[in-house]
Amino acid sequence: MLSKSPSEDYPCSDQYLNGADLISKLFADNNNEFFEWPTNQFYETRPRICIVHADTRSLNTIYDANNKNLDPQMLSFDSFNSYYTQFYALIHGYDFKRIKVPTISNRHQTWTRLKGIYDTLHKYDIVVHFDGDAFVRNLSISLESLMEYWNFTENSHFLQAVAIGNKNHSNCGFWIIRNSRLSRQKLLDLIECPEKIKGCERWRNHFAHEQTAWNKYFRHTMKQGEEFIVVPQDEANGWPGRGGRFVVHGWGKKYQIKKWMTAEIVREMMILMHKFMNNHYVPCSTWEKSKTSCD
Numbered sequence: 001m002l003s004k005s006p007s008e009d010y011p012c013s014d015q016y017l018n019g020a021d022l023i024s025k026l027f028a029d030n031n032n033e034f035f036e037w038p039t040n041q042f043y044e045t046r047p048r049i050c051i052v053h054a055d056t057r058s059l060n061t062i063y064d065a066n067n068k069n070l071d072p073q074m075l076s077f078d079s080f081n082s083y084y085t086q087f088y089a090l091i092h093g094y095d096f097k098r099i100k101v102p103t104i105s106n107r108h109q110t111w112t113r114l115k116g117i118y119d120t121l122h123k124y125d126i127v128v129h130f131d132g133d134a135f136v137r138n139l140s141i142s143l144e145s146l147m148e149y150w151n152f153t154e155n156s157h158f159l160q161a162v163a164i165g166n167k168n169h170s171n172c173g174f175w176i177i178r179n180s181r182l183s184r185q186k187l188l189d190l191i192e193c194p195e196k197i198k199g200c201e202r203w204r205n206h207f208a209h210e211q212t213a214w215n216k217y218f219r220h221t222m223k224q225g226e227e228f229i230v231v232p233q234d235e236a237n238g239w240p241g242r243g244g245r246f247v248v249h250g251w252g253k254k255y256q257i258k259k260w261m262t263a264e265i266v267r268e269m270m271i272l273m274h275k276f277m278n279n280h281y282v283p284c285s286t287w288e289k290s291k292t293s294c295d
Contacts, residue, residue, distance in 0.1 A: 020276065037090070047125035049143060050095040053082050054116025055132055056109045059098055077257040078132025084261045085135055091268075092142050095124070107194070108209045110172075118187045121179050131173035133257055134249040139268045143176070146246055150231050152176060157183040157222065159229040161236035161247065163211070170219060170230050171237050172211040173249045182227070186218055193217060 017025065025034070060067075060079035067074040075083070082098045089096035099116035103109060113129065121127045128143060136143075146152075152159050157178050160170035177183050193200040193213045203213045222228040236247040240260065244250070250257045 037095075046144070048095070049126045049128065050097060050120055050124040051085055051089050051143075052097050052099060052117055052120050052127055052129045053078070053085065053132065054099040054101050054113035054129065056101055056103055056112050057132070058100065072262070073258060075258070077254055080258045080261060081130070081132055081135055084265065085130060087265065088136055088139050091139060094143070107204045110209045110211070111191075111204075114187060114191050114210060117175065117177065118184070118191065121177060121184060121187065125179050127175075127177045127179070129175040129177070130247075131249065131251075133251050133254050134173045134247060135257075135261060137244060137246055137248045137260075137264065139264055140271070141246065147176065150229055152178075152229050153226075154178075155226055156229050157227050158186070159231065161231050161249070162233040163215075164233055164237055164243070167233075169208075169211070169215040171249065172214060173251065174236055174247050176229075182222070186222075190214055190218055 029035075055078060057076070057078055059082060060075045062070050062072060062075065062083070064074070072080060072083070086096045086098075088094075097116075097120060099120070101112040101116045104111055113131075117127060117129050126143070126147075136146075147159075150159060157180050159176035160172065161174055163169040163171040177187075189196075190210060190213060193210075194204050195201075197217055200213050200217060203209055203216075206212075219228060224230070234243040235245045236243075237249045238244045239248050239250040239253045239256065242252075248257075248260060250260070
């Protein structure tokens with residue numbers, strides 16, 4: 001990892017903040033400019049990565065009128081996921097966008113995410129899309145390490161996981177896409193598929209919609225294992241007890257999604273607090289001594 005000066009870590013400040021000062025400022029500061037991001041997390045030595053949630057549903061915020069106690073469990077699972085994934089992006093220095101996409105006439109709503117992904121792809125080197133019920137299981141694992149593990153190289157354009165119940169199909173709930181002429185054209189062709197490819201119109205509203213169209217007409221036009229990477233279901237599809245080792249896609253357990261993400265946020269915060277605890281867990285002398293000292 002590159003070593004950076006304090007000024008590079010905190011580009012909006014001319015004064016270095018230690019970890020404790022930063023935590024205090026995060027919770028106490030109401031200045032909106034302090035919470036603007038991304039700043040300069042994009043370095044010449046690393047790809048520009050954006051994580052996208054493209055959804056027709058409106059984002060529920062923690063301050064919604066019907067949530068007077070600011071209870072995060074009152075959020076819809078997809079809105080909770082956007083908070084969770086934004087936290088993940090902040091940890092690793094990625095950008096994040098929750099995109100409200102419009103519905104498309106005579107198409108199932110799952111088609112709509114493609115437009116949000118396609119538009120965002122032009123502005124970044126890598127775009128990662130998660131459905132509202134999909135997320136990185138361990139907040140401390142970076143996308144770069146996952147891409148390396150899955151051999152997503154400079155020659156790779158798309159990555160998806162094997163679909164549960166059909167090992168010959170990949171699931172469209174989780175994508176990693178490299179910005180390239182090939183990837184942009186494939187996405188555009190998929191978006192236009194129902195109008196331009198004979199037989200594709202069937203998948204406008206028939207399950208599994210754009211996922212079937214992708215697998216039927218586009219996936220196998222690329223070099224498998226090089227241009228198009230398919231990762232095992234147990235690593236990037238399913239949920240605890242049924243896969244999802246690195247990426248959970250809880251389409252069959254949506255009611256559990258907030259519980260799983262809450263547990264991971266708490267775990268990560270405890271790890272962070274342990275770093276501060278090292279200097280504040282101190283010994284104390286016994287009562288028998290004339291003087292006591294707890295340093």
